C-alpha cells in the first residue's frame with residue numbers, strides 16, 4: 001500500500017536499494033538524510049509507530065549503507081525500533097505506510113521480510129552476540145563479509161550485551177559495534193554505565209591524539225611497515241592506558257573510536273569506510289540526539305519514543321479523535337500503578353522493581369511517589385528478578401513489574417532464585433496476551449504455560465480492574481511467589497469500590513448468575529481479561545437459541561476445584577478461552593485436573609487460545625479475531641461444539 005499523499009523528496013525517490021545510496025557522492029548524503037528524516041516524520045505523523053529513535057539514527061543509517069556493502073555485509077540493529085530509515089532505504093519505502101499494520105510491514109527488522117534484515121529483533125541487547133556469531137561464521141566461511149552491530153546506550157545496559165562484548169573482545173574476529181549513545185532509553189537511562197558514558201561523551205582529549213595515531217597506522221599499512229606498525233600499536237596502547245575515554249571498552253578487548261558526532265553524515269560515512277577495512281573488534285561511540293530534527297520530539301524524548309495516534313507534522317499537536325469509550329476506562333497499567341502505591345502506603349514491606357519500563361508498566365508512579373522504594377534497574381530483567389529475590393530474603397515484598405514477553409529473559413531467576421526458595425515476590429506481568437502492533441516479539445503468549453510449570457507458583461489473571469486491585473492485595477498477603485498477568489490497554493470502565501478485598505487462592509466465580517445452579521447448553525471458562533468478550537458472544541448465541549454459561553477461572557493455579565466439579569457435573573460441553581498459547585495453558589490445566597479427578601466422563605472440552613505458531617502484528621482485536629478468541633470466534637466454537645454434539649446424539 002502506498003500513500004499518494006505522502007511523497008518522498010527527489011533524492012530519496014531515486015533510492016530503491018542501498019546500492020543507489022552507494023552510487024551517491026558523499027557530499028549528497030546530507031540531502032538524503034534531510035529527505036529521509038522528513039519521510040519518517042510524514043509517515044509516523046499519520047500512521048503512528050516508534051519515532052524518536054529512528055530520527056536519531058538517520059545519519060548513521062545512511063552512512064552505514066554508503067560505507068558497507070549491504071546486504072552482503074550484515075547490519076544487526078539492536079531492538080530494531082530505530083530501523084525505519086533502514087527499511088525505507090532497503091526497498092520498503094512505498095510500503096512503509098503499512099508499518100505495524102495488520103498484514104503490513106513489521107515494525108522491527110525481520111528476516112522473512114527482507115534480505116537486508118539480517119537478524120530478527122524486538123528484545124534488547126541481542127545485537128552483539130548475534131553479530132559476533134555472524135562474524136565468526138563469516139570467518140570460518142572465508143566469505144569476507146563484514147558485520148556491524150548497532151546498539152543503543154539503553155540496550156547496552158543489558159547483561160547480554162556484555163556477555164557478547166566479553167566474548168568478542170577475546171576473539172580475533174572482525175566486528176564493528178556502533179554504540180548509538182543518545183543518553184536515553186524509553187525513559188531516562190539509568191545506572192553506572194550511563195554515568196560513565198556521560199563522562200566519556202564530555203571528553204574529547206583522546207580523539208586528537210588517536211586520530212594522529214590512526215593516520216600513521218593508515219600510512220604504514222600501505223608501506224607494509226611491520227615493526228613500525230607494532231611500535232605504533234605499542235605507543236597507542238601506552239597512551240590509551242592513561243588517556244582514553246573508552247577505557248572500559250578497551251579493557252574488554254575492543255579498539256575504541258570516539259566519541260564522534262553521529263549527525264555529521266559526511267564524517268561518519270568516511271570514518272565507517274575506513275573502519276570497514278580494519279581488523280578485530282572495534283567500538284565506534286556515536287553521539288546522537290533522540291528525536292533529532294523534530295523539535296517536539298527533541299524536547300520531550302520520553303513522550304515521543306513512540307506515537308500511537310496522528311499528530312501535526314510541524315507542531316506535533318495531537319490530531320487524535322476521542323475514543324469510542326470516551327476515554328473513561330482506565331488502563332490496566334494505571335490501575336496497577338495506583339494500586340501499588342495505595343498498598344505500599346499501608347505495607348512498608350512493599351518495594352517496586354522495573355527493568356527499564358517505568359512508563360510502560362506505570363511503576364514510574366511509585367518511583368515518583370516513593371523514590372526510595374521503587375527501582376528502575378535498566379534493561380536487565382534477570383537482574384531485576386534476582387535483585388527482588390535478594391530483597392525478599394530481607395523481609396521485603398518486591399513487586400516486579402515486567403512485560404510478559406521480557407519475563408522470558410528472567411525465567412531462571414523466577415525458578416532458581418525465587419520459587420525454589422519460596423520467596424514472596426510478585427511477578428506483575430504486563431502486556432500478557434497479544435501485545436498488538438509490536439507483533440510476535442512482544443506478544444505475551446507463553447507466560448501462563450511457563451509460570452504454571454514452576455513448582456509453588458500461584459498463577460492468577462484478573463478479568464477486570466476491580467479484580468486486578470484485589471488480586472494485587474491477595475498476592476501481598478501470600479507467603480510465596482505469585483504470577484499475575486494482565487493485558488496492554490484499557491480495562492472495562494466498571495465502577496470500583498474503595499479499598500481491597502483478599503480473594504482466597506484458587507477461587508473462581510460465575511459471571512452469568514443464571515448459570516449458578518442452573519444449566520445451559522455449554523459452559524465457557526475464561527482466564528483473564530479475554531473473558532470480557534464472552535458477553536457479546538453469549539448475545540449472538542442467544543439469538544441462535546443457544547444458552548452459554550460463563551465462569552471466570554481467575555486462578556489457573558491453584559484451580560477452583562469446587563467450581564470445576566460443579567461445571568463438569570452439569571455440562572457435557574465446556575470451552576476454555578485464554579489469551580496465551582493453548583499448549584500448557586489454563587485450558588490444559590482444566591483438562592489435566594478433570595482427567596486426574598476422573599470427572600471427564602464424556603464431557604467434550606474445546607480449548608481456545610493462541611495457536612502453536614507465531615501470531616503476527618495488528619491491533620489486539622484483529623489478532624484475537626484472527627485466532628478465534630474474539631466474540632465471533634468464541635460464538636463459532638460454541639456453535640460448532642453444540643452442533644457437533646447434537647448431530648452425534650442424533651446419529
Ligand SMILES: Cc1ncc(C[n+]2csc(CCOP(=O)(O)OP(=O)(O)O)c2C)c(N)n1
Nearest residue numbers: 053122123124152153154155184185186356
Ligand atoms: C529485553 C527487553 N527489555 C525491554 C525492552 C523495551 N525497550 C525497547 S527499546 C528500549 C530502550 C532502548 O534504549 P536504547 O537502546 O538507548 O535505544 P533508543 O530508544 O534510545 O534509541 C526498551 C527498554 C526490550 N525491547 N527488550
Ligand SMILES: CC(=O)[C@@H](O)[C@H](O)COP(=O)(O)O
Nearest residue numbers: 079081122306360431438488
Ligand atoms: C521497542 C520496544 O520494545 C518498546 O518500545 C515497545 O514497543 C513498547 O511497547 P508498549 O507500547 O506496549 O509499551
Ligand SMILES: [Mg+2]
Nearest residue numbers: 152153154184
Ligand atoms: Mg538510547
